[in-house]
Amino acid sequence: MNQPKLIGLADCNNFYASCERVFQPKLRGKPVIVLSNNDGCVIARSNEAKAIGIQMGQPYFECKNLIQKFKIAVFSSNFALYGDFSGRVMKILENFTIDLEIYSVDEAFMDMSNMPFPDICAYGQEIRQTVKQWTGIPISIGIGPTKTLAKIANKIAKKYPAFKGVFNITDHPHLDEILQKMDVEEVWGIGRRFSKMLYQYGIKNVLQLKNSPDAWIKKQMSVTGLRTVLELRGIPQIEMQDAPEAQKSILTSRSFHQPVTTLQALNEAVATFTSRAAEKLREQNCAASYLQVYISTGYHQRGDIYHGSTGMELPHPTSNTPEFIATALRCLKKIFKWGCNYKKAGVIFTDIVPKKQQQLDLFTPIAEYERQEKLMALMDQANWRWGDDTLKYGATGISQKWRYRQEKRSPSYTTRWDELLTIKNPTQKSQNKV
């Protein structure tokens, strides 16, 4: 029989906002927010910004008044920077556990069973301090017998300063009281729809959810919902994953800052997204054999709302950009409708296989494959070294009027040579790269 598990969830606090703050110490204790692509809406908030009342997902234009009034520091998102920080944090966490499962850019589950420490919370504190010291990123750690309870413990660790960022919910004497005070919506796996439904049946707090009958839960919320409830009861349903599984889909999409109306402009956008998706595919050493394209008008606009999407199978799994672009443009032609104000487009690759398993088709000579492979590798290298779009396909367009906007992006301090942090030397007037 398996030993009961102890699972820790380490979660970076206000991750993107914290990353931005690392390089601007003067912003410590000050409200900071990070915006989505297009500077459209708020996707990260420091505690101070939350206290002021800025909401997650709130449109930027809606909170401009508050921003001015409270002098909130605003950043466009800089995912290269956040990805780099994420890697550093995860590397540190790895040293503290036998099994780390990276769950998202700012979260990881840690197997903390059988740790040779009598006080698991003290150990958690040590992890927390190390990460803070080495990266500048504050984290919180929740510990519990299941992933769902570890998530809940993490929320508590964040909510009550008395716990100093680490909370263990396992065998807690006041577990039921804790759960009774939490809203069902706070549970991992219960979103807006389900919590609304549960509310209608009078199930408002987590304790009530935990004690609801299995059959009813399954009927209302399918097996996923039932798993969540069992996890709340301390029965593990969501195991730790040993190795990261191969991705099943790769998606690249963007909203346009201004509506796009012509097929020509959409062609460019779709070709660009396709190139980017193909790069991601090659980064993972994979090939794909199915491609979908979608385009849509805005949801907030007046007039016709249109959502078109279609897919096509490629003759064989590939990672070759020109093949994808040709297929994607054919898909686009099928779904394009004149007279629409398009606000978004995207490309999705599915049926992904590792490159080793890639089936070559019979009629293309091996030498041709090798030539394509070399060309792709060369382009990826050039774009990695000298910046995105150093080398690109003509189909992706030159003017790219549909491009999105990022007015307040911080420099990529850690990932681009030309944007390394510069420090002013008080004795000289010049600035030096570090």
Add this chain to the structure above:
DNA sequence: TCTGGGGTCCTAGGACCC
């Protein structure tokens, strides 16, 4: 005027087969 992007899993329903 201005509202993100990238994923996973589950289910229902249709097509098809014997």
Add this chain to the structure above:
DNA sequence: TCTGGGGTCCTAGGACCC
């Protein structure tokens, strides 16, 4: 007009996550 039962596979859509 009446018209079985059971299985598989695929896709679209809905739910969730960060």
